[in-house]
Amino acid sequence: MTYTAPVDDIMLALKAAADLDGHLSRGLYDGLDADTIKAVIEEAGKFGTDVLAPLNAPGDKTGSKLVDGKVVTPPGWKEAYKAFADGGWVSLPGDEEWGGQGLPEIVAMATCEIWNASNLAFGLCPMLSQGAVDAVLSHGTDYLKKTYIPKLVSGEWTGTMNLTEPHAGSDLGALRTKAERQPDGTYRIFGTKIFITYGDHEMTDNIVHLVLARLPDAPAGTRGISLFLVPKVLVNADGSLGARNDVVCASLEHKLGIHASPTCVMKYGENGGAIGWVVGEENRGLNVMFIMMNAARLGVGVQGVSLAERATQHALAYARERRQGRTMATKGSDMAPIIEHADVRRTLLTMQSMTQAARMICMATAAATDVQHRGATEAERAAGLARTAVLTPIAKAFSTDIGMEVASMGLQIHGGMGFIEETGAAQFYRDARILPIYEGTNGIQAIDLVTRKLPLDGGKVVMAYIVELERTVADVKASNQPAFGRMAERLGEAVAALKEATVWLGGALQKNPEAALAGATPYLRLFGLTAGGAYLARGALAATREGHAPAAITQARFFAENLLTAAGGLSTTVTSGADIVLETTAAKLGA
């Protein structure tokens, strides 16, 4: 079973959730048009299907290995990366000034979905390079930009993010990697970083590490963290490669999934110090890091969509082929394809509609990022920034939860065969499990949503978003389509539930912030479900207007009638479930 890019679903998400037509008509995307965007996505789909997808299962089996101090990626990996860079897929979102193609975030995220659906372990590599580009472009010196950006934009070199240490995971303030100032303006870096994705490999001649470290006189905590650029191989003044820098991959982790993606323990400065350059101001590294993190968070949310899509395609194909039992409609002694069983159809509809809901949330976030960067006026750009801020934790956490849940449903559809590795469904299940963890656990995302995003502009940013959702409810009601079933009713109930929980949390943040924290995770789920249901409804409205395939209507209606029903309960949990969480101190949790 191979992978086919869901071009129509992506285009519908762009139209219905990312306001593509509106943005095009307002000139946000310069010379681009919808047909060009679609053509790019189709080409990406071909590359994913033909080049990346066939390497996915073999890459899982072989894994990346550390051999004589070098990371060896699976067979075919290096060639695929070269074809990927040569095909212009790395440079697609890059700044035109630096050799990029300057395509907007919506196109970058559409192709990101395709790379990661084809091969998650591969897709991680270019995703992290992009973070390095963002950081250096926003805060790097001219020297750093000239030396590194063109090579990163073209894909000739790759980039990494070095945040985590054994003692410092979610809490970066605790990190211990040291940086010492040198007379020539460079720094020497000493320390150990863990969980460094593609921290080493032989696919490119150089790797550009962005490393958080602490200066000797730095203040404690997160206000004393600086960001450094540390190349694997030093670069001569003429741009040619010089000596090897003092950084090595000491070991690879033995992981549950994404076996082909090397997860490295990186040692800096075991032989005198790794030479690094500061990015941005000393002690202000966290601000720069957040630029990388925020972009990466949306990318990880998209990876959730990717795995959900891949698992759904895999399960759907199996459900059509596999015959077991008879349905009430089956005649004679033939077994029916299991897709004929109502319970299997419910599962497949859940998978499809959840996948599309998550995709739409991610695409709405990508469009907000485009407005943030390309909007015509400062007010527009500020609105784009605020919308991006609110949607990013939802895009990350909701979509990756969905990725994991849908991968699990896909495995279940396969019955006993799903538990056998050769079938492929188990790999999606294993790979998907990292997504709710990295780039900030989903619990951290929920806390970010409640404590940092809800209070934006006194709560007005979120409330304005909810008003938009209410408008969608009104539009669905007004459309008066019998095919929509109870969509308007269920969506209206969900939006009301979201509003109730939002108002309650706003009050709790003032009076008892711990109570707000206790409800953060169910609140994020409620937000994601409701936003996803509203975007699906807009997709159904668009499909009705434009005479599209009725799948958009089916998914929106199924989601509303079968999954949005959870909204009321989630709101009740948020608004009246916190007391017992707070009363239950650590000691009362027993054992």
Place this chain on the structure above:
Amino acid sequence: MTYTAPVDDIMLALKAAADLDGHLSRGLYDGLDADTIKAVIEEAGKFGTDVLAPLNAPGDKTGSKLVDGKVVTPPGWKEAYKAFADGGWVSLPGDEEWGGQGLPEIVAMATCEIWNASNLAFGLCPMLSQGAVDAVLSHGTDYLKKTYIPKLVSGEWTGTMNLTEPHAGSDLGALRTKAERQPDGTYRIFGTKIFITYGDHEMTDNIVHLVLARLPDAPAGTRGISLFLVPKVLVNADGSLGARNDVVCASLEHKLGIHASPTCVMKYGENGGAIGWVVGEENRGLNVMFIMMNAARLGVGVQGVSLAERATQHALAYARERRQGRTMATKGSDMAPIIEHADVRRTLLTMQSMTQAARMICMATAAATDVQHRGATEAERAAGLARTAVLTPIAKAFSTDIGMEVASMGLQIHGGMGFIEETGAAQFYRDARILPIYEGTNGIQAIDLVTRKLPLDGGKVVMAYIVELERTVADVKASNQPAFGRMAERLGEAVAALKEATVWLGGALQKNPEAALAGATPYLRLFGLTAGGAYLARGALAATREGHAPAAITQARFFAENLLTAAGGLSTTVTSGADIVLETTAAKLGA
């Protein structure tokens, strides 16, 4: 992190959900008393902690292997099995007439929880042997009983269930394994069976296979299936072991989890035919198989509890040790143990309360089985049978879904470390994934609940159960305990939702059975949540009366206020979500 048997939680489940005191006072358990039961559970706990748990992670790493046609279990496995049998743990539930200790199902299931929490891959072996005993005792000839039962009861030999074939998974009617009658009254068996747990191993001298096959003149479908006993090694008239029978393990599956449990492809009759004896009447094999299946289904439900418990203990220990970030209460620059964070406490409370809810459902099912077999009057026994019938699909499906969900939450608590295999959380996550699949997928359980169990006695069996739940709501209300928070309100809403969905499904089964099937899975979840919430509430009432540790109250209240809130939405999904599932034919599901 080792494992400690949760003796108090199990005892509370026996008292509050399995009516232990009532059954003891009515003499259901003869000479037993609560202290003896507790002592047995404590001893089992020691064996689990000391002998089985230390083998769990190494067994996962090594796995069972097929070497020169023989299955080699991991180091220590054979010795552990011998100690297990010698310690009397195999014979614990066995019939006293055949050398067993005659302990009731509630004790068998309490120890079953412990074996599987300690080591799921090990625990599977005795669980399947027990199914073989049940089948032969209920339908076997005297010859079969005398020859095989004492050895199976003592654990000297093990037993297997051979149902699945490549074409026949959930649909056993499609199986093709052939049986040919022989002049001496035996049969020759020819065919291939897959997914045979412990189909071969060297831990015992013999293995007793129970094999479904079809006679040449058998009717098509499930009415033409017979059950045969096929020993690995033939048994001489004097009971000594004779020649090797014509059955071999052809290969082992490469699985996502339970690596130490050999999952065998078994080939019967490649050299003239495997010699077998019919168990029960020809063509009536499925009835006998259901005896094995039903017991195994409860056992698998208990395995869900086991993994949930193990994952919770593992995560709780980590959450106490791991320090990250500060809570609003933290002073100075110290990092707080992550258990201090409200979001982590929510997760741990979810894990603990879901685990205990599932445990209580399984224990209530075990007690119903005891009433079915030991009840004083025929009416009592019939009531026990009916209760067992209703609760078994819920015990199996709800508990195994919980096992999987809790194992996933446990991994998440570990953050990035959870994705690294050495941490151990990933093994629970992988192992747990089989539970919703084997012994009838959870979708099959939901269909069984709705189409076979709901209609029992015209719906009266389920309605009588709901009346009991309503009585619990009244008891909680009447108790008037401030510490219970909104427990009565939420539980009352959940029971009302369950009743509404039950009534609706009763009608749908008459008018439109497909609509009932479409809602089967959310209905089973609703049933499990509500029953679990009610049992937890009974536990809280018992704890209040008897001055137990307040954990029972905390869990019941948390579950009611934070998880039972899902009940209303699930009922709405059942009663108004089916249309779109039925309208969406296979063709409309696209691709």
